Amino acid sequence: MDSRARVDDASAMTSPDDNLTPGDPLRAGGEAPPPGPETAPTAEMPPDSPRRLTRSRDDRFIGGVAGGLGRYFGVDPILFRIGFVVLSFFGGTGLLAYLVLLAFVPADGPPGETGASRGVTVAGAIILGVVALAVLGPPIVVLGPGLFVLGVLALLGVLLWRAVGGDLGDDPARIAGRVALAGLLALGIVGAALGVGFVAAAGGGAVIAGLAIAAGVVLVATAFVGGARWLIVPALVLVLPLAVVTAADIDLDGSFGQRHYRPASVSELTPVYDVGMGELVLDLRDVDFPPGRTDVDVEVGVGQARVLAPDDVCVTSDVSIGVGHADVLDEEDRGIDLAFATGQPVPSPDSTLHVNADVGVGEFRVERAGFDGFAACR
Amino acid sequence: MKRVDRTSLVAGLVTIGLGVLLLVDQLGAIDLGFGYTPSAVLAGLGAILVASGLERG
Numbered sequence: 520m521d522s523r524a525r526v527d528d529a530s531a532m533t534s535p536d537d538n539l540t541p542g543d544p545l546r547a548g549g550e551a552p553p554p555g556p557e558t559a560p561t562a563e564m565p566p567d568s569p570r571r572l573t574r575s576r577d578d579r580f581i582g583g584v585a586g587g588l589g590r591y592f593g594v595d596p597i598l599f600r601i602g603f604v605v606l607s608f609f610g611g612t613g614l615l616a617y618l619v620l621l622a623f624v625p626a627d628g629p630p631g632e633t634g635a636s637r638g639v640t641v642a643g644a645i646i647l648g649v650v651a652l653a654v655l656g657p658p659i660v661v662l663g664p665g666l667f668v669l670g671v672l673a674l675l676g677v678l679l680w681r682a683v684g685g686d687l688g689d690d691p692a693r694i695a696g697r698v699a700l701a702g703l704l705a706l707g708i709v710g711a712a713l714g715v716g717f718v719a720a721a722g723g724g725a726v727i728a729g730l731a732i733a734a735g736v737v738l739v740a741t742a743f744v745g746g747a748r749w750l751i752v753p754a755l756v757l758v759l760p761l762a763v764v765t766a767a768d769i770d771l772d773g774s775f776g777q778r779h780y781r782p783a784s785v786s787e788l789t790p791v792y793d794v795g796m797g798e799l800v801l802d803l804r805d806v807d808f809p810p811g812r813t814d815v816d817v818e819v820g821v822g823q824a825r826v827l828a829p830d831d832v833c834v835t836s837d838v839s840i841g842v843g844h845a846d847v848l849d850e851e852d853r854g855i856d857l858a859f860a861t862g863q864p865v866p867s868p869d870s871t872l873h874v875n876a877d878v879g880v881g882e883f884r885v886e887r888a889g890f891d892g893f894a895a896c897r
Numbered sequence: 898m899k900r901v902d903r904t905s906l907v908a909g910l911v912t913i914g915l916g917v918l919l920l921v922d923q924l925g926a927i928d929l930g931f932g933y934t935p936s937a938v939l940a941g942l943g944a945i946l947v948a949s950g951l952e953r954g
Contacts, residue, residue: 594949595904598942605942724923731916738909746902751945754912759938762915765922766934841931855931 573627574620580704582621595748601755604708708756716760720771720820720879721795724761731757766855767841769879771795771820782806785813793818802827804887808870817876817883826874828887835862836874838883845876847885907948911941 575586578596585603589596606613719727734754741747763769778794781802792801792815799819804827812835817824828834828848838845840857847861862873876883915937922929 592950594946598946598949602942602946605938725920728916728920728923732913732920735909735912735914735916738905738912740909742902742906742909746905748902748905748908751905751908754908758912758915758919761919762934762938765919765929766931768928768930 572624574624576627580700582617583626584617584620584624587624587627588620597748597752601752604705605755605759708752711756712760715757716764717771719761719764720769722770722772724764727757727761731761764879767879768839768877769820769841770818770877785809788813788815791816791818794822794824795820797822799824800827801825803872804829808832808872810870812871812873814873814875817874819876819878819881819883821880822878823882824876824878824884826876826885828872828885830887831870833862833869833871834874834885834887835871836860836876836885838874838876838878840876840878840881840883842880843878844882845878846883847874848887903951904945904949908945911944915941 570591572591573587574583575590575596576583578586578589580600585596585599588599603613603617606616715727731754734750734757738747738750738754741750772795774794774797776794776797777800778792778797779800779802780792782788783805785806785808788806792799799817799822801815801817801824803815806829808829815826817826834848836847836859838847838857838859838861840859842855843857844853845851845857845859847859850861852859862871874885918927918929918937921927
């Protein structure tokens with residue numbers, strides 16, 4: 520053990536607030552922490568003082584939340600950054616948590632430097648959090664407009680914090696550069712994740728899974744020769760979108776855009792009506808269904824499917840939706856992993872239209888003008 | 898001989914595990930839904946965090 524390591528160990532024991540390893544490849548910029556109150560016991564922070572969670576001024580991309588958490592728990596801050604990004608994909612809670620921590624966790628350093636506008640920052644963060652929850656509503660949207668709204672809210676939160684919060688003595692150009700760099704990095708990660716998700720949903724899921732396994736093998740192999748922690752982020756960029764696509768069962772293998780079908784008879788029906796991403800309308804009001812059951816399959820990757828049924832036919836359905844909403848003749852359900860069945864499970868002598876719907880993310884509806892529920896089914 | 902980087906080791910094993918799980922789903926052998934997938938992903942991330950914490954602790 521060299522002398523530098525001994526200093527670090529001593530610091531970790533006497534000043535638990537700093538457990539970062541100098542020169543750690545995961546540390547932002549790969550730089551060693553500057554000497555100061557964080558790396559050695561001081562009069563203000565005696566060795567036996569209780570640990571205190573603070574935002575880091577020295578190790579941060581935006582507000583130092585992840586840097587502070589990493590220092591407090593003694594792990595790499597990038598793991599918390601990854602955690603925030605990951606949780607943002609699962610309902611946007613990562614961004615909300617970051618806003619809350621940004622508001623309520625004080626920055627390290629001498630008190631008073633950033634305390635003047637703290638109340639305003641807290642109020643702003645609370646307002647943004649409430650607005651985010653109100654916009655998202657239950658169930659919280661995982662992908663799509665909800666994530667975009669969260670991104671905008673997070674950006675507003677950062678700008679608000681910058682406007683009224685700390686770092687008044689920092690170089691504005693440096694702040695702007697860091698924010699721009701963090702923004703570009705976040706955009707790059709999100710863009711890459713969206714691209715991976717698109718490829719996976721378009722049928723390349725097995726290839727993506729293979730690449731993820733290969734990345735894992737490289738990580739394991741390099742662990743014995745020093746490690747390649749930088750590969751963790753690319754590996755997660757492969758795994759996370761594929762996990763979302765897999766969980767939602769999104770299949771973009773089909774056409775894109777709006778599709779409107781209006782067959783005039785049963786003979787014109789096709790076995791499957793599908794659209795990869797977009798809106799599908801299947802108007803069956805001109806079809807004279809024969810007695811017995813007629814099956815129609817509807818598949819949508821991401822988007823909406825509407826089936827317009829004749830007034831005089833019994834309608835039954837089996838609906839599978841990864842994330843979204845189903846409304847079959849005013850029988851509704853919403854949420855994740857929906858398995859929704861309506862109508863009679865037993866054979867009926869009536870003219871029966873049975874719709875098998877498979878939607879990844881989106882909405883499925885069955886409507887008819889002269890609505891009489893399932894009264895036509897015996 | 899260099900010390901084993903446990904964070905990279907665990908992250909690699911987690912990535913392999915999740916990759917195999919997702920590959921099996923893609924091949925149609927199993928059908929993962931939102932009931933299991935997020936839990937598996939978060940458990941993997943938790944394992945990486947624990948490994949990193951133990952390495953530094």
